[in-house]
Amino acid sequence: MSATPPPAPRPGEPSPTPGSGGPPHTPAPRPGGASGGPSPELRRVVLGALVGTALEWYDFFIYGTAAALVFNRLFFTESDPATGTIVAFATFGVGFVVRPFGGVLFGHLGDRIGRRSTLIVTTLIMGVSTGLIGLLPTYPDIGVWAAVLLTLLRVCQGLGAGAEFGGAATLLAEHAPPGRRGYYASYAQTGVQIGLVLGTSAFLLVQLLPERDFLAWGWRLPFLVSFALIAVALYVRLRVAESPVFRELARTRELVRLPIRDALARHPRNFLIGVGAHICDTAVVYTLATFSVAYATGRLGLSSRTALLGVILFGLTVIVLQPVYGHLSDRVGRRPLNLFGVVFVAAYVYPYFLLVDTGEPGLVWLAMMLMGAFGFAPQVAVQPVFYAELFGARVRYTGFAASRELGAALAGFSPLIGAALAARLDGEPWLVAAFLIGTAVISFAAFYASRESKDIDIAALGTPHDPPGKEQTWT
Numbered sequence: 064m065s066a067t068p069p070p071a072p073r074p075g076e077p078s079p080t081p082g083s084g085g086p087p088h089t090p091a092p093r094p095g096g097a098s099g100g101p102s103p104e105l106r107r108v109v110l111g112a113l114v115g116t117a118l119e120w121y122d123f124f125i126y127g128t129a130a131a132l133v134f135n136r137l138f139f140t141e142s143d144p145a146t147g148t149i150v151a152f153a154t155f156g157v158g159f160v161v162r163p164f165g166g167v168l169f170g171h172l173g174d175r176i177g178r179r180s181t182l183i184v185t186t187l188i189m190g191v192s193t194g195l196i197g198l199l200p201t202y203p204d205i206g207v208w209a210a211v212l213l214t215l216l217r218v219c220q221g222l223g224a225g226a227e228f229g230g231a232a233t234l235l236a237e238h239a240p241p242g243r244r245g246y247y248a249s250y251a252q253t254g255v256q257i258g259l260v261l262g263t264s265a266f267l268l269v270q271l272l273p274e275r276d277f278l279a280w281g282w283r284l285p286f287l288v289s290f291a292l293i294a295v296a297l298y299v300r301l302r303v304a305e306s307p308v309f310r311e312l313a314r315t316r317e318l319v320r321l322p323i324r325d326a327l328a329r330h331p332r333n334f335l336i337g338v339g340a341h342i343c344d345t346a347v348v349y350t351l352a353t354f355s356v357a358y359a360t361g362r363l364g365l366s367s368r369t370a371l372l373g374v375i376l377f378g379l380t381v382i383v384l385q386p387v388y389g390h391l392s393d394r395v396g397r398r399p400l401n402l403f404g405v406v407f408v409a410a411y412v413y414p415y416f417l418l419v420d421t422g423e424p425g426l427v428w429l430a431m432m433l434m435g436a437f438g439f440a441p442q443v444a445v446q447p448v449f450y451a452e453l454f455g456a457r458v459r460y461t462g463f464a465a466s467r468e469l470g471a472a473l474a475g476f477s478p479l480i481g482a483a484l485a486a487r488l489d490g491e492p493w494l495v496a497a498f499l500i501g502t503a504v505i506s507f508a509a510f511y512a513s514r515e516s517k518d519i520d521i522a523a524l525g526t527p528h529d530p531p532g533k534e535q536t537w538t
Contacts, residue, residue: 101247104304108238109250111303112231116254117261118292119186119227122193123158123220124262125285127353127478128374130155132266132360132367133282137201138210152479154214155353158221159345159468159475165225166464167323173226173460174322177313178234179305181460185223185230186300190293192219197286228255229464232447236521237306237456242393245517248447249389253382255443259352260378267371308456308522319457326454326462332512333453337466338473339509340449343405344442345474346502350495351377351431351439354481355419362490363422370427377431381440388444396517397449401510404441409503411438416492442506452516474502 101109134151165185173181196216202209232251239247265285272281312318319325327334352374359370392400411434418430446467454462477498484494 105238105240105247107303108235109247111299112235112251113254113257114299115182115186115296116228116231116251117257118289118296119189119223120255120258121261121265121292122189122258122289123224124259124352125193125265126158126196126217126220127155127349128263128266128356128371129282129285130478131353131357132270133278134213136278137282138213139202152353152357152482153476154210154217156476156479157214158217158224159472161218161221162225162468162471162475163465165222166229166466166468167461168222169226170229170461170464171322173230173233173464174458175318177305177309178230178237178460179300179303181226182230182234182300183297185227186293186296188219188223189227190289190296192216192223193286193289194293197283197289225468226460226464228252228447229450229460229467233451233460233463234303234306236448236451237308237459238304241520244451244521245392245397245445245448246386246389248451249385249392249444251447252443253385256378256381256385259348260375260382263352263371263374263378267368267375270367270371311522312456317457322458322461323465326458326465329458330454330462334462334466336509336513337450337453337462338470339505340401340513341446341467341470341506342474342509343408343499343502343506344439344446345471346477346499347408347434347439348443349475349477350481350499351434353478354485354495355431357478357482358485358490358492359419359427362485363420365422365424365427369424373424373428373431376428377435377439380432380435381443384436384440385444388441389448392445392448393517396515397445397452398510398513398515400441400445401449401513402507404438405503405507405510407441408434408438409500409507412496412499412503413493416496420492449513449516452519452521453513456522477502 130151134154139150169181169185172184193216196213199212199216200209228251231254232248235248235251236244262285265288266282269281269284270277356367356370356374359365359373360367388400415430415434418426421427450463450467451459453466480498481492481495484498485492488494
């Protein structure tokens with residue numbers, strides 16, 4: 064005799080978590096209205112993520128621009144220009160080395176005390192460390208200590224950046240209504256690209272100064288502005304409500320003591336996917352925003368304004384397409400867009416450098432915009448929600464930030480690697496192109512191994528009733 068199936072729950076009644084065998088799971092309240100339109104609370108969350116990530120990643124990106132244009136001349140003056148550029152890019156990469164530690168440390172706080180409170184801390188760390196770079200004495204003033212202090216502040220930037228994006232994206236994904244999660248979460252990455260455009264534009268403006276004034280004090284201005292931006296970011300973020308998913312976890316006392324341990328124990332496969340998924344887009348954006356600027360100005364003899372304008376056009380292209388790809392991911396899924404993006408990068412990277420090598424500003428700009436539109440934008444628009452759906456609610460911030468930033472650490476030395484590879488071919492970029500194809504292959508493997516997740520209940524992930532080592536199965 065077959066067992067009688069349990070009766071279906073009445074409308075509004077909680078249903079058991081599938082396959083858990085545990086007590087019913089009550090979904091956390093969602094901020095969206097019944098009509099599916101954004102509520103005032105959701106609008107504040109979107110604005111908070113947009114402004115906060117824009118201002119914090121402005122801080123992170125201006126270091127890369129300065130490394131390409133200034134630091135080799137002011138902080139590493141004992142080296143020849145090419146070696147000075149490589150050393151400057153090495154300090155740039157240091158920020159990526161510490162980002163996984165920031166992800167684990169602040170991810171732990173985000174899963175223990177809340178997403179919103181942790182983002183306030185990362186805002187202060189990023190803003191203060193960036194502003195202090197603008198006050199640093201240079202090599203002629205204090206010798207090698209200038210480079211040491213610069214590197215220490217870069218470490219602080221890396222710690223803050225290691226948790227910034229993961230926290231903002233987690234907050235957005237957990238506030239977003241079902242069926243619109245990809246669209247709303249994409250605004251976290253839109254903020255990152257706004258930060259890229261703002262940072263590059265700031266250096267474009269200060270380069271209008273006479274070169275002597277630019278090197279004497281003009282380069283400091285984009286960093287010093289960060290002190291003022293802290294106040295703006297804090298004002299916006301203090302008005303944002305805590306995630307409803309986290310509030311439910313705190314109410315039911317389902318917080319874990321050591322999130323990184325649980326993330327690795329319950330989601331080991333997804334953690335590895337998260338590491339590999341962030342390698343290609345990291346290599347692409349920092350190759351374009353940093354190495355390509357140094358290559359265009361040094362090897363091709365283009366003006367820094369031409370190179371920086373290309374980066375700005377790249378960023379604007381990505382900004383426009385973020386909500387488009389985010390919305391599309393809610394329809395066709397996260398996996399197809401991720402796979403399309405990395406395949407395009409691998410197919411386009413050699414044509415990209417052929418266009419850049421013409422030295423024609425219009426073709427250089429076109430090359431960057433095409434890479435942004437079809438290689439970079441599909442990956443990063445989906446990235447916030449993709450990572451949020453990889454991990455259970457109790458360890459989401461930690462798993463998201465730690466796995467993503469470990470991938471960033473592996474690819475964060477791309478400008479340094481690019482400069483070294485180009486030097487091996489007397490400045491030619493073809494080994495750099497091969498390197499980028501290699502990063503695309505790694506991320507392709509990660510995305511191919513991932514499961515489609517657009518229809519999951521983000522509040523039901525990672526309940527205490529899931530046995531360690533058993534991950535969610537998505538259909």
